[in-house]
Amino acid sequence: MRKMYDNQLGVLHERLIQMGALCETAIACAVQALLNDDDALRSATKDKEQEIDLAERDIEQLCVRLLIHQQPMASDLRQITAAQKMIIDMERIGDQAADIAEISSYMQGSTVKSDVHMTEMARCVSKMVTDSIDAFVSKDFAQAQAVIDEDDIADALFSKIKTELIDLLLRTNGKLAEDCLDLLMIAKYFERIGDHATNIAEWVIYYLTGNYKKQNV
C-alpha cells in the first residue's frame, strides 16, 4: 500500500517536471516567434499551450485521487498542495506564452522591438521559469529564493521598457504607435510570467519548509 502511494507521489513529481518542461518550451517558442518573426513557432506555442492545459487537468486529477485515497499528511500533503498550486501558475504561464505569440503576429516585420530591452526581458523571464523548475527538481531552497529575488529585475526591466516605449510614442505616429502598444502588452505578459515563476518558487519553498511567504501555514 505504502509502496503504491510512494510510486504515485513519484509519478506526480515526474508529471510536474514534464509540465514545467512544457512551459519552458512554450516560452522559448514564444520568444523565438517574437524575436525572429517565425510563424511555425507561433503555432508551436499554441500547441504547447494546449498540451499544458491537458497536463494541468491530468495532474489535478492525480492530486485529487491521492488526497481522497491516501489522506496524506505532513510533507506528503505539502507536496500535493504545492503541486495543485504550481500547476495553476504553470497553466497561466502557458496561456501568456500563447498570448505573446499571438500579439507578435500582429506586428510582423516591425523593428520597434529591437529599440527596447525586449530581448533582455525575454531572456530574464525564461531564465526565471527554468530556474524555478530547476529549484523544484533539485529541491533547492537557495535557487528558489534566487528566483524570488530575480523578480525585481524583471519588474525593473518592465518599467524600463515602458519608459522607452513612451519616448518612442512621443516621437512616432500611426502604425509604429500601434506596435508600441502591442509591445507594451507583450512586456506586461513577460512581467506576469515572471510573477508566476516567482509563485512557483514560493510554492517550492512551501513544499520544502512548510512556510509560504515567510509564514508558517
Add this chain to the structure above:
Amino acid sequence: MKRRIFCFSFLLAGFAVLATSVFVTAAAYGNYFASVKREVVSETGYIKAGYEQTGIPYLEAAGARPGCRITLIAANGTVLYDSAKDPAQMDNHLNRVEVSQALESGVDEVIRFSDTLNEQTYYYAIRLDDHTVLRLSRTTNSIYSFFKGLIWLISAIVAAIFLLSAFVASRLTKIIVRPINTLDLQHPANSQIYDELVPLLSRLKRQQEQLAANRTELEDQKTEFSAITDTMHDGFLVLDSGGQVLSYNKSALRLLNSPLANPSGESVFTLNRREEFVRMIQSSFTGAAQEKIIEIAQRDCRVLATPRLEGGAVLGVVVVITDVTEMQEREKLRREFTANVSHELKTPLTAISGYAEIITAGVAKPQDIPEFAQSIYDESRRLFALINDLLFLSRLDENGFVSRESVDLYAVCENVKKQLDHYAAEKDVALAVSGEPALIRGISVVLDEIVFNLMDNAIKYNRPGGKVTVTVSRAAGGCRLSVADTGIGIPRSQCERIFERFYRIDKSRSADIPGTGLGLAIVKHGAMLHGASVKVESDNTGSRFFVTFPFDYAEAIPYPS
C-alpha cells in the same frame, strides 16, 4: 512487558492470598469444629450421668440452658424428650443413622449439612443402660458461611494487591528496561548489563561486524565502479523499471546539464526535462532501443537508450550519452572540403573542356587557336598545381614524410628567393632575405614548401612597389622564420580561418589572383610536422608571418661560420 509483569505479579499475589485464606480458614474451622465435638462429647457424659440419677427432669433442666440440643429416644425410635421441639410432634427417629448405630454399637456420631441454612450440625448419640438413646447435637455455621464472612476482607486485600502490582510492574519495567534502552548498540560488548543478556549482546556484536564488513565491501565496489566510470568521457545512466536512476557517472550529469548533483533514486527527468529527451526515454520503456542527437546546453549529444528486456517486460534502461559536437563540426568541415575540392577541380576542367570543344567543333578561328591553347595550358597548369598541393597535403596528413635530415633554413630561403625573383620582379615587389644560417632537423621538401608558400603569398598579395622581407634568426628556444610584406593585410577576424583549406578571404578576388587556396594549409601542416608554431600579425601596412621551430628541431651543433 509492563502488562505481562503486572499480570504475573497480580496473579501470583492474588493466588497466594486466596490460597492462604482458604487454607487458614479451613484449618481454623477444623480446629473449631474439633473443639465443638469435644465439648459435645464431654457434655453428653455429664448429661448421661445426670439423667441416670434423676431422669427426665434433669434433662429438662439441662435443656433449658443454652448450648446443646438434647434428645432422648426410646429403643423403638419414639422421641421421649427434646429440648428444642415438642416430642409429640416429632416422627420416629429409628431411621436416623446415629440413633440406629448407637442402639447397635453403643455410640455413634454424624455430621449433617443443611444447604439452605448454611449450617452443619454435629450429632453425638450414646445408648444408655435402659436402652434409650441420648443424643446431643450442636449446630454451627458451615465452613462456607464461615468463609463468606471473610469475603469482604479478602476482596479488599485483592484490590490492594491489584494497585500494588500495577505500581510494582511499572517500576520494575522501568528498572529493567532502562539499561537496555541506554545500550550502546555500536559497541554492544562494552555494555555492563544483565548477565542474561550477554548472549544477545554477543550476537549483536557478530551481526554488527558482519554488517560493517558487507558495507565496506559494497562501498569499495561502488567507489571502484565510480572511479572507473567517472573517468569516462561518455555519460551513462542505469534506470530501473520505474525510470529512477540506479547508477550514473559524472559525465552524464555534465552532458545532461543536470540541476541535481546526486540523482540516485530520483526520476531520470530530474536530470534533463527536454521534450526530446523525455519522449525518447519514454519510448525506450516500451521496449524499443532509441538513438537520437539532442542539443543540450549548446552541445550536440548522441543519446542511446537501450531497454533491458526479460520476458517482454522492461527491467530497466541503460542510457549512454556521447558528446558529438566536435564530430559534427568535423563532419561539417569534411563536407565543406569535399564540396570545395570538387568545385576547385571542376573550374579549370570546365574551361579546358570548353576551349577544347570549340576547337574540336571547328568553330574557332585559326588565329584564336594559339590563345585557346594558351588558356588550356594555363588551366591545366592550375589543375596540376592544385592536384600537386592536394597530394602534398594528404601526404602531410598521413605523415608520409619520414626521413629527416639536417637542413639549413637560411639556405632554403635563398633558394626559394631565386625561384621567385622573376615573379617578384613581374609584380614590382622587392624581395630580400636576411639573417643567419640555422640548421634544422627536418624534411627539406616540406620546409621548401613552407617557405615557398609564405613568400609566394607575400608577393602575390603585395602592392606594386612594395617589398617582402624574409628573416631567419636563431633564438634560445630554437629558430624563427619571419616573412613580412607591405601588402593589403588580413582582417583580424579572418586571421584564424586563413589556414583552412580552400579558404580565401575575398572570394570575389580569388579569380584575379591565382592560387589553389591550399598554400597556408600546407604551411600550417608542414609546421605541425616540425613541431613549429605559426603566428600571424597583420594591419593595414602589411602582414607578418612567424614560424618558430622549437629547440628540439634546431640542430644542436653550431653552424660553422
